[in-house]
Amino acid sequence: MRALNITIFILPFLISAILTYFLSAPGLPTILSYFVILGMVIGAFTFLVFLKYYISARKYSLPSHDRHTEHRIAVVIATFNEDPEVVKDTAASAVRALKGRGDVFIRCLVEQSQVKERT
DSSP: OHHHHHHHHHHHHHHHHHHHHHHSOSSHHHHHHHHHHHHHHHHHHHHHHHHHHHHHHHTOOOTTGGGGGGOOEEEEEEEESOOHHHHHHHHHHHHHHHTTSEEEEEEEEOOHHHHHHHO
16 A cells, blocks of 8 residues: 555656656756646646546445434423423424424423422
8 A cells, every 4th residue: 555655646746757758848948847747747636536536426325325214313302490381382393393203202300499399
């Protein structure tokens, strides 16, 4: 794997040097044309990498995509000193939203002083 990484890193520089040797005139234009060609080769490599990942992303699918009905949903409604009608409406709304795919749990929190007064 390390040799492959080094090869991929060096390959644009080698391709640019070979293309510069065949395409440019001797002297200062050689250096400038090397960097222009290097930019084009790196751009081509970048395009190929993005194309590879684009194609592989189109083939991607979630393993549980077709089995979404197997999952259950739990809705927990925590209340503290709420009007019972509001809690009842909230629970009814949650039941309608679940459409039979889960359960609704209501947790009523009461202060200790209210418990002592009621007993």
